[in-house]
Amino acid sequence: MLAFVVTSLVCFLTYLFLTTGSGSIAGLWSIEEILLGLLLSLFAGFISQNIFIKDSYRMANPKRWLLFLVYLFGPFFIGMAKANFDVAYRVITGKINPGIVRISPGIKTDLGITMLANSITLTPGTLSVDVDEKTNDLYVHWINVKEEALKKKPVDERYICGSFPKWVRRIAE
Amino acid sequence: MIATYIIYLFMGIGIFFMLLGGIGLIRFPDVYTRLHAGTKCTTFGSIFLTLSVVILGLKTWYLGDVNGSVLAIHTIIALAAILITNPTGAHAIARAAHRSGVKPVNAVVDDLEKEEKKK
Amino acid sequence: MIEIGMEYLTILLLLFITIILAGIRIIKGPTTPDRVVGLDTVNTVVIVGMVIFGAAYREVIYIDVAIVYALLSFISTLFIAKYLEGGRF
Numbered sequence: 001m002l003a004f005v006v007t008s009l010v011c012f013l014t015y016l017f018l019t020t021g022s023g024s025i026a027g028l029w030s031i032e033e034i035l036l037g038l039l040l041s042l043f044a045g046f047i048s049q050n051i052f053i054k055d056s057y058r059m060a061n062p063k064r065w066l067l068f069l070v071y072l073f074g075p076f077f078i079g080m081a082k083a084n085f086d087v088a089y090r091v092i093t094g095k096i097n098p099g100i101v102r103i104s105p106g107i108k109t110d111l112g113i114t115m116l117a118n119s120i121t122l123t124p125g126t127l128s129v130d131v132d133e134k135t136n137d138l139y140v141h142w143i144n145v146k147e148e149a150l151k152k153k154p155v156d157e158r159y160i161c162g163s164f165p166k167w168v169r170r171i172a173e
Numbered sequence: 174m175i176a177t178y179i180i181y182l183f184m185g186i187g188i189f190f191m192l193l194g195g196i197g198l199i200r201f202p203d204v205y206t207r208l209h210a211g212t213k214c215t216t217f218g219s220i221f222l223t224l225s226v227v228i229l230g231l232k233t234w235y236l237g238d239v240n241g242s243v244l245a246i247h248t249i250i251a252l253a254a255i256l257i258t259n260p261t262g263a264h265a266i267a268r269a270a271h272r273s274g275v276k277p278v279n280a281v282v283d284d285l286e287k288e289e290k291k292k
Numbered sequence: 293m294i295e296i297g298m299e300y301l302t303i304l305l306l307l308f309i310t311i312i313l314a315g316i317r318i319i320k321g322p323t324t325p326d327r328v329v330g331l332d333t334v335n336t337v338v339i340v341g342m343v344i345f346g347a348a349y350r351e352v353i354y355i356d357v358a359i360v361y362a363l364l365s366f367i368s369t370l371f372i373a374k375y376l377e378g379g380r381f
Contacts, residue, residue, distance in 0.1 A: 017246065017250070018247070018250065020242070020243060020246055080213075080216075080217060081217070083213050083217075084190055084193075084213055084214060084217045087193070087197060087209055087210055087213050087214055088190075088193055088214075090197075090209075091193055091196055091197040091200055091201075091210060094200065096201070096202075096206060098203075098205065098206060098277050098278070099277070100205075100271075100277060114261075117260070117264055118257075118260040118261065118264075121212060121213075121260035121263055121264060122212070122213060122216060122260055125209075127205060127208055127209055127212070127263065127264075127267060128264055128267070129205070129264070129267040129268055129271055130267075130268050130271060141205045141208075141209075141267065141277065143206060143209055181299065184299065184303055187340075188303055188306045188307070191306070191307060191310050191337065191340070192306060192309065192310055192313075194310065194333060195309070195310040195311075195312075195313030195314055195333070196313065198313060198314055198317045198329070198330065198333060199313055199316060199317060204323065204325045204326055204329060207317070207326065207329050208329055211314075211329050211330070211332060211333040212332075215333055215336045215337065216336070218340070219336060219339070219340045222303070222340050222343070222344060223340065223343055226343055226344065226346075226347040229347055230347075233350070240350065240352065243352050244346070244347065244350070244352055244355065247352055247355040247356060247359070248343055248346075248347075248355055250359055251339065251343055251355055251358050251359045251362060254359055254362040254363060254366075255336065255339060255340075255362055258362055258363065258365075258366035259332075259336060261366070261370075262332055262366055262369040262370065262373075263332070265369060265370050265373035265374075266325060266328050266329060266332065266369065266373050268373070268377070269325060269328075269372075269373035269374070269376035269377045270323075270325035270376070272376075272377045272378075273324070273325065273376045273377060273378065275323055275325055
């Protein structure tokens, strides 16, 4: 029951966010939009309650959202800017030395591994290819393999994604 | 007005990276490296292009038109959609490419291939 | 006919050139995943083009269409990838 209420509430807030400026209730919404949104979000909440809320309510903590925003605008954005200049350099010179390596970041939750894989894809020289579903190890395509990183298997995640696993662990676990 | 120059600057950066993504798509030798260009550059370029539209909306709002805020909010939602879906799609394509048997060209090391042979 | 600014026209033209570059990859691509990569890039560029178009005409409806297009193109990419794997859904 709680899962149903929470899912419906999130749907309703998203609907309100999408329809700002449609009328005059509180200066922003019209009565039709609010009624229709309520109906649709109850329906959507009924269908998707078991998908949206899987194991626990730990993501309902506002501190995690704040950390996520700090992560998004801090280390993530800087890494992304570096990644693009890196790709620009490689497009112009054509110097590549690719390979697929395995890293073992030790993150347990589904949301955490999704966030880490997306971060890896958007940051310098790396692209996540596959995931081992039992151990949550990631296979990463690396555009410029460093020789000294290959001595140890699985490869140290310090070379691939820097401090990201630490951040992801603080946000999603 | 300074906002106009910021909009032009962001548009310039964004379109530069978009074109770079297109050129990289032509120049790189295999699927994985092409995904590097096609995902990173277009995502970064679209961040800057949509941010310029957000600033335009905020400027319109500041000048007294309520429609500007709606423009800004909807553009932020579109940006969030791009940011979530683009890397996930790239991941899906890379995995499908590897499983359908496309090997990385000139690869130094391929841990995933060994793993698949073991099974 | 509403006039739109020169800067938006330039941006849209350059985005069109990007689409042509990705289109060359779609036609040439030696393997099927190459073509899918090109298609994915075209999708992203079309989304951004719609946002720029909405800004040029000050019409929010184009941006709503862009949001829906982003989500639908994502799903179509996932389905094509799943098909290439030859897997079950």
